[in-house]
Amino acid sequence: MSQPSHSTLEKTALSQVKRGQKRASYDKTTALDIIDAALMCHVAQTKNGQAFVTPTCHWREGDYFYWHAHSKARNVQGPIDEPEKVCINISLLDGLVLARSAMHHSVNYRSVTLFGVPELIEDKAEKVRQFKIFLDKVSPGRWEQLRPVNDTEIKATGLVRIKIAEASVKFRAEPPVDDEEDYSWPVWAGVMPLERTWGENQQDPRQEEHYPEPTPPKAF
Template sequence: MSRSLETPLSKVKRGPNRASYDAVLAFNIIDSALLCHVGQTKEGQVFVTPTCHWRDGDYLYWHGHSKARNVKGPIDQPEKVCINMSLLDGLVMARSAFHHSVNYRSVTLFGVPERIDDREEKLRQFKIFLDKVSPGRWEQLRPVNEQEIKATGLVRIKIEEASVKMRAEPPIDDAEDANWPVWAGVIPLEKTWGQGQQDPIQQEDYNTPTSPDAV
């Protein structure tokens, strides 16, 4: 049975009919997205930083330079960050400008980041991340060195305070506009990876890496 991620902070106030707090649903969206935005404050100023993320069990991870704001900042001054990831699924074309919308899936999480310093755990998490981006590629690469490990900061938050919002339906127009003579419906967004473009400095031809599933 899936657990709930609802808390007073994560409870959706606007559009609660589109909200869910189901952990399994949140995990699916987190795993499908490749990019998240980390929101934090420093000396009263809000900063939002885009970064790649991944999940391992009940934890959301991200990495960056060891001195980067979204890695070092929450550790130097522990406080909750707000993280969002969104997937656009389609344009909702209505009969009036006011009722146009988008179909989407999104997750917003809250938590106090904790830093991971253990060398072996950092390597294990780096592999999980790369396997998400390109399954099987880690084993083909030049092994990371000690300088790279030290220069890369790794943090995580436990996924226990979050909300999902999503829309997956046709336009909702006013009843009196039902016969307005204009096309209405959904234009789905189809996402696929293109043909790989090999680095021009390479002299040999190599197999194109495996891409993650389109999201």
């Protein structure tokens, strides 16, 4: 796998965080960690000037962020209103922050926002190589056990990527920050952590055989 280059994201007129700058970061390693820890992102793009946002699953190789969809789907068509960049957000909600005043209630979270013009990948071998990387994220080692992909499936699947460069990170991971005079207010304050776990595997009712159970994603 190609390794990511450089250590800083590009702070531009688009990617610079405007509000809550004390929560902002342009550290690329932090961004890559958040991207890898999340299974789902939200892709925003315009069509005839109207914004649309689509949730989808993503993966990463090196400096590139990938997603796929039906080859006719809007979000793998590249920019429709030229020369538009898409805007993608990847967020993980980590907890509720309960303060002494309503105003200072907040959430702990990790969030990356990316901008870029999607690049369509049409080379068949490269598409298959990327699908394997995606499957390895979802369930390591599973690809080799599956019925192999065929040409119709490869053609029916649209694949795009953008470089992880023009981007920003925002995160919060701390107790409530109250107004100094409120710290003695008589109410519980702190963080209610949100935890994500994989529940018990639910085997397909149409499957009577017993096969080894899949490995879950390494992080989420």
